[in-house]
Amino acid sequence: MIDIKVPARICFYGDHQDYLGLPVIAGTINRFIQLKAVPNATNNFAIKLLDLNERVTIAVDDALKNVQNGDYFRSCMAVLKEKGFAFEQGYDIEIAGNIPVNAGLSSSSALVVCWLRFLVKIQKKSIAVCDIELGHLAYEAEAVYFKQPGGIMDQYTIAQGGMLFIDTETGKSGKLSTQLGTLVVAESGISKQTLEVLQNARVYAQNAVEAVQKRVPEFKTSAATVSDYEKYRGLVPDKFQNHWYATIHNYDITRKAQAELSKSTPDIKVLGDLMNQHQEILQNQIQNTPQEMIKMMNAARKAGALGAKIIGSGGGGCMVAITTDELKNRVIDAFLASNAVNAYEVQLT
Missing domain, CATH: 3.30.230.10 (Ribosomal Protein S5; domain 2)
Known part of the structure; x- marks a missing residue:
């Protein structure tokens, strides 16, 4: 077999x-x-x-x-x-x-x-x-x-x-290190809208970058820093401003998370804060998070989650929260009390 x-x-x-x-x-x-x-x-x-x-x-x-x-x-x-x-x-x-x-x-x-x-x-x-x-x-x-x-x-x-x-x-x-604290996944019960969310996010982000590169051919996203957001935002049409912000700042968050997870003992409070910053961009600039899920994540944070974010392309689906072993049950209960259809601890493999 x-x-x-x-x-x-x-x-x-x-x-x-x-x-x-x-x-x-x-x-x-x-x-x-x-x-x-x-x-x-x-x-x-x-x-x-x-x-x-x-x-x-x-x-x-x-x-x-x-x-x-x-x-x-x-x-x-x-x-x-x-x-x-x-x-x-x-x-x-x-x-x-x-x-x-x-x-x-x-x-x-x-x-x-x-x-x-x-x-x-x-x-x-x-x-x-x-x-x-x-x-x-x-x-x-x-x-x-x-x-x-x-x-x-x-x-x-x-x-x-x-x-x-x-x-x-x-x-x-x-x-990278697998020491992210205790992880809780919650299922919102809201169906994901993968292709529509991805298509819009991809096109808008690419248009934002291309608008900058049209005037500054040497600009590369892989070499971008936070200062480049303000430096070049005037070159980006209003329609793509949110995705220009998301492109630059999400990249910065990812590099900071990489630095923390490269340590022998990562600080899960730092990782939780970076996760929250990432989620704010996902919901405010990329706009991929339904209000019902925002409420669920806020409830989880109040119950002890250090960080929480939507998983995947967005429009629905699951969320993940970083917490401690002592507070995981409170976080799980908070997700369920705010109408998540399921919530449970997971481990990295």
Whole structure:
């Protein structure tokens, strides 16, 4: 039997930065998608999606033409076939997990990485694919293949695991401390609006940067400092001012968080404050946070959360809070009392 287990991810700092080539800090948590497979006597991948009570059947020699939007099973196969992979043996496959769907914890990217690991594993000729390469394959199959606006963060984080600082311009990553205190995830019960939020945020941010570069060709976001916000804001049209602010200041917050998480003993109060600063930009400049979720996070802070933020592209989904072990139950209760549908402690994997 083939047994593959892939984690969910949380972006802690740098939301809406990866598609600008700016760094992010993200980590994997102990929520998983699991795939179990055994060979069968057919020419098909017979897939049971246990949580959805659905079945998918794909011929191993499927032509993979006109793949429907969001059909990641076939898009993964298509991307691998283009690179010389082959599929010859059918399998009975069961997929299940405890990652909330459409909630900001990257259930779709976890599924893509899990499926790709399976497809690589079943090759008759052993092919070495490192975690970074797998992350890039997942990005191709999920975002590039369907021309979606997201960056590489989700796929690269899930494929590599741990707490990572990812340079999204080069694809290089480095391990960071996992000492973020006690982490609580809360599910808002509000459906995420991934593509709409991402598309608007990406276009506005890119237009803001391009407006500056049109007049200052040597300007690079990767070399930007907080002083550049005021220095160049007069070059940015009013329509894109919020996203110009977000681009510069979120980058600064991410670099400060990287510095703190590079210490042997990070200060979780500093990390919590940086998380709150990041969330203020997400809700005020990028405007990706519903008022109901803002109230939930404010309640969590009053109960003892040092920091709290929305997870993922926004419009709904989950939130994460940094707290202490002593106060975690109060934070969980505060989320639930303010109408979150679920809240629980998670650990970085």
